[in-house]
Amino acid sequence: MRASSIFILIGALLLPLAAQQNDKALAVRVQRLEDIQEIQGVLLDYGRYLDARDFAAYSRLFAKDGEWVGGFGTVQGPAAIQVFMEKQITGPNRGNTFHILSNFKIDVHGDAATAWSRWTFVTPGADKKPAIAQAGRYDDTFVRENGHWKFKRRVASNDIPVPDAAPSK
DSSP states (O other), rough: OOOOHHHHHHHHHHHHHHHHHHHHHHHHHHHHHHHHHHHHHHHHHHHHHHTOHHHHHHHHHEEEEEEETTTTTEEHHHHHHHHHHHHHOOOOOOOOOEEEEEEEEHHHHHHHHEEEEEEEEEEEEETTTTTEEEEEEEEEEEEEETEEEEEEEEEEEEESSSSOOOOOO
């Protein structure tokens, strides 16, 4: 057998292996993109359900041991989160307030993920035009639970209004 024939034979044997590796790499990349898209949907649904005061749907965005941490306090578990939010924010959204969610940075690591984003709370101003009432950021940890992404921990921090500085001594 000539050397060129041997190289052709080796190439023919290795080609399916290379294609298999490419298929696996492609599958991993596609899964990552699908995960990021689903997590972005959870981030957007959070604001949508919050503004609609649909705290039942809102609470289902959290894992069974998911935790919400923010200016109102800390609470854990979907049922407790629902009750907590219903006590903190009562009644329908008659004030026409809403959240703008932006600047998503999502990192997926298998069945866990982290995200960072910004939030802005808009209210009607005295002139009835939109006015920014508050703004801040979210630091999130996600977990894949029963095949879907859920908040493992969501920390809401306020940046505006800027907290008063502690008095100097």
